[in-house]
Amino acid sequence: MALYVQKFGGTSVGSVERIKAVAEKVKGFRDAGHQVVVVVSAMSGETNRLIGLANDINDEPTPRELDMLVSTGEQVTISLLTMALHKLGVPATSYTGSQVGIMTDSAHTKARIQRIETEDMRQDLDDGQVAVVAGFQGVDEEGNITTLGRGGSDTTGVALAAALNADECQIYTDVDGVYTTDPRVCSQAQRLDTITVEEMLELASLGSKVLQIRAVEFAGKYNVPLRVLSSFQDGPGTLIVADSDKDEDSMEEPLISGIAFTANEAKLTLLNTPDVPGVASKILGPIADANIEIDMIVQNVAPAGDYTDFTFTVAKGDYKLTLKILEEQVLPALGEGEVKGDDKIAKVSLVGVGMRSHAGVASKMFRVLSEENINIRMVSTSEIKISVVVDEKQMELAVRALHQAFGLDKNDIESE
Amino acid sequence: MALYVQKFGGTSVGSVERIKAVAEKVKGFRDAGHQVVVVVSAMSGETNRLIGLANDINDEPTPRELDMLVSTGEQVTISLLTMALHKLGVPATSYTGSQVGIMTDSAHTKARIQRIETEDMRQDLDDGQVAVVAGFQGVDEEGNITTLGRGGSDTTGVALAAALNADECQIYTDVDGVYTTDPRVCSQAQRLDTITVEEMLELASLGSKVLQIRAVEFAGKYNVPLRVLSSFQDGPGTLIVADSDKDEDSMEEPLISGIAFTANEAKLTLLNTPDVPGVASKILGPIADANIEIDMIVQNVAPAGDYTDFTFTVAKGDYKLTLKILEEQVLPALGEGEVKGDDKIAKVSLVGVGMRSHAGVASKMFRVLSEENINIRMVSTSEIKISVVVDEKQMELAVRALHQAFGLDKNDIESE
Structure with a gap:
């Protein structure tokens, strides 16, 4: 008998x-002798419907009232699912986040x-009940209903x-696991049986929107085995494991687990x-003050003299607002320099814990892109990730070329 | 400064x-210096929509899950109304029944x-907040969400x-007060400035669906001044007062405050x-066991011998089920008798605290109906009410004739 939490x-x-x-x-899991806690979201479209009502009334609703409103979405689902379980003869009880x-x-x-x-x-589980819990919501010490944010x-x-x-x-979810990259862009993309928490974090934050980042962090922190799988078809899905749980004996561990990409960024250069010391904070301070999040940052070494180029x-x-802040606030404060921007860019990232112990991933990546005549505009690296910025129109070509070159295509792995 | 609860x-x-x-x-009440607690229902149609979803899943949902489901309706309204108040600059806080x-x-x-x-x-009221409360719902000692029933x-x-x-x-509400009778049936019907709790209880239970009976009982029990008025037009509405608060000096107190009627009953006779003693419970016991509510009961005195007629x-x-129970359970238990039924009837009732101190209301009522050739099938009386059962097709004629005869028509009162 196992205890499963199913979301x-x-x-x-x-x-x-x-x-x-x-x-x-x-019911299938319960009939097999397992204990089950089910967590559900609002029915698709419901949260947007509610927010639409709110915006028709007040374009800036207070967060407390917004939480009061949207938390009804999950409450509807828990009661309906519990009724459906009862109809199948499965004892079940619904709970709001507060309850x-x-x-x-x-x-x-x-x-x-x-x-x-x-x-x-x-107690309910021990009594044989399925517990049906409203996702996304909780309650603070004063009894106010709170929500954890989208995807919570x-x-x-x-x-x-x-x-x-x-x-x-x-x-x-509506996909059957975590893929090496987005199958809509690369038909050779394939489902991963396992992926580490760290890889998943890099993939999630880079645009593979299968799981919420916080959930993966939580799973890593508390060592919860986390599996992504399809609601609509049977299959093993993808198991997200702590790095240490991955098979240490596998000599054939692939360098790269997946390729993430996004065309939703813009690049700005001063x-x-x-x-001089402090210039970075002079540049980024006003941007942060405007609640604009910065992703990649690259500062070139000054080739000669006391000047440098700063790109992020x-x-x-946020592109237009950032450009305005740079021109109207940052440049006058610095006293000199020039602003350039480009919002026709894309970021492509290789992710894999394997690259920690293998040299040459970066050089291979650059060579593959060069062979496709793809110009690299920015590079940023971490222990298990290399990201490059390329022209937006070359993004898909870059993803497919890298997917093949790093042995992620279906046929390659099947023949191994 | 007054404290108003507005529903x-x-x-x-x-x-x-x-x-x-x-x-x-x-906002208008608050700007005038008053404290306001607002109680709201679910947006019209929402409760039925939710119950429809439930019934698509389980035709017998458990009451606990049904309460979990439908209580979301008011929760949506309280947050939206609070947002609307904020938009007008009025500080406000929403509360679920539980909160x-x-x-x-x-x-x-x-x-x-x-x-x-x-x-x-x-505390919120003292801080200048408007409190916006979800109607219809509460919470039990274990933290389960409960509802008070329709109209709660x-x-x-x-x-x-x-x-x-x-x-x-x-x-x-959507009417501007309590009327002498339903204006859709009697164009001469008019709004009452005041009505007593007792009269309101009789009118409500007899089909004037302006207010929920329990609310009126509550108002009477705790001596809460209760006013029914229109959401959509200005006006004083109708004030529902304790009997003792009515103007004692008024010599012109009308005999009758209003006329209620319903075509939603059926009559059964044994x-x-x-x-013999115990026969009534032998008849009504099986009906009550089937959770069928009985309204009027009339037992004729046995004219001679040991037999009687029993009508309710x-x-x-519930007509067909009741007929079946009488034929299949009650008759065999009694050993003798005969069942007759009629579901083409209507009940018309005169209500007024004034009739307590005036004789002759009943005889005048019977005379008026007789003059219209309306046959009376049953009569039942209380201190402030006389109800008669007539043929369904004569109901509206009876209402209009009685309305005029007892001086309730507009012109009569205006000319007084």
């Missing part, structure tokens, strides 16, 4: 029929879980799995800025 | 525009309020007014039943 996202519970299908799936005791701080719309009171739920249902699932010491947290990327939606 | 029903908050209009109305501390028993879908914890709300938002409003010792509980009414929807 079903909005698409998986998006209609009455799908809710019934989820109930059948849960289950998911205690958070008071940062409405982006609250953080502080502790979970699992006593009642544990994943976090609820992992946090519950950690608190209950579950055998596995299963995240059911040319000929004075190369922001989300494409 | 707005589903039609009054049925759209974004109407929610904004409610916010304007609340406000509306403690009920555990009778899901028809829970009864046991106590209300008003401390937090009182009225009860929430009155209970809050009692707990806060409010100056007035105002029930905003002919020639043995007239039930809701039209």
Whole structure:
């Protein structure tokens, strides 16, 4: 007998029929003798419908009232799924975030879980009940309803799995696992059986939107085995494991686990800025003050003299505002220099824990791109990731060329 | 400065525009220096939509899960109305039934309020906040969400007014007050300025669906001044007062305050039943066991010998089942007798505290009906009410004739 926490996202519970299908799936696990806690999101479209109503009334609703509003979405789903389980003869009880005791701080719309009171739920499980829990929501010490931010249902699932010491947290979604890259761009992309938490974090933050980053962090921190799998078809999915749990004996560990990419960034460069201590904070301070998040940062060494070039990327939606801040605030403060920008760029990243112990990944990457006549505009590296910025129109070509060159294509691995 | 509890029903908050209009109305009271607690229902149609979803999944959802589901309806409204108040610059805070501390028993879908914890709300009011409270819902001692049954938002409003010792509980609805009878049937019907709690109880239970009976009982029990008025037009509405608060000096107190009627009943008669002690319970026991509610009961005195006729009414929807129970269970148990039924009947009732001190109301009623050639099938009386059963097709004629005969028509009163 195992204890599973199973999380079903909005698409998986998006209609009455799908809710019934989820109930059948849960029943299967229970019939096999397992204990099950189910975490659900709002039915797909519901959260947007509610936010639409709010915006028709007040374009700047307070976070507390927004949480009060959108938390109803999951509450609807837990009651409907529990009714569906009852219909199948499965004893089940629904819980709001408040009822289950998911205690958070008071940062409405982006609250953080502080502790979970699992006593009642544990009792229910021992009594043979399936516990159906509203994802995405919690309650603060004053009893206000909070939400964990978009995609927070994943976090609820992992946090519950950690608190209950579950055998596995299963995240059911509309894809059947984590892929080497996006199959829509590269038809040779394939599902990974396992991936490490670190790799997953790099892939998630780089645009493979399978799992919420916080949920993966949580899973890594509390050592919760996390599996991504499809609501709609059977299959093993992808198991996300701690680095140390990966098979140490595998000599054939691939260098690269996956390729992430995004065209949603823009690049800004300050040319000929004075190369003196404190200049970086003078440049980035006003950007941060405007709540603009900065992704890559590259500062070239001054080739000669006291001047340098400083380049960074922001989300494409922040491009114009960032340009304005640089021109109107930063340049006058620096006293000299020049601003350049480009919002027709893309970022392509190789991710893999294997590259830690293998040299030459970067040089191979650059060679492959060069052979395709793809110009590299920026480079940034971490222990398990290399990211390059290229022209937006060359992004897909870069992804496919790298996917093949690093042995990720289907045929390559199948023939090994 | 007064403290008002204002309740707005589903039609009054049925759209974004109407929610904004409610916010304007609340702002008006607050700008005039009053403290305001607002109680709201789910947006019209929302509760039925949710119940429809439930029924698509499980035709017999458990009451606990049904409460979990439908209570989201009011939660959506409180957050939207609070956002609308914020937009107008009015400080406001929303509360679910659970958050406000509306403690009920555990009778899901028809829970009864046991106590209300008003401390937090009182503090908010003193801080200048408008408190926006979800009607219809509460929480039991174990933290389960409960609902008070359809129309329970009225009860929430009155209970809050009692707990806060409010100056007035105002029930905003889609009619501008309580009428002498239904204006759709009698064009001469007119709004009453005041009505007693007792009269209102008789009118409500007889089919004037302006207010929920329990709310009126509550108002009577805790001496809460209760006013029914329109969300959509200005006007004084109708004030529902304790009997003792009515103007004692008024010599011109009308005999009759209003005329209620319903075509939603059916009549059943057991002919020639043995007239022995215990026969009534033998007849009605199996009916009650089937959870069928009985309204009027008339037992004729046995004219001679040991036999009698026993007649009662039930809701039209229960007619066939009741007939079946009488034929298959009651008759065999009695050993003799005969069953007759009629579901083409209507009940018309005169209501008025004035009739307590005036003789002759019944005989005048019978005379008026006789003059219209309306046959009376059953009669039942209480201190402030006389009800007759007539043929369904004569119901409207009976209402109009009685309305005029008892001086309730517009012109009569205007000319007085």
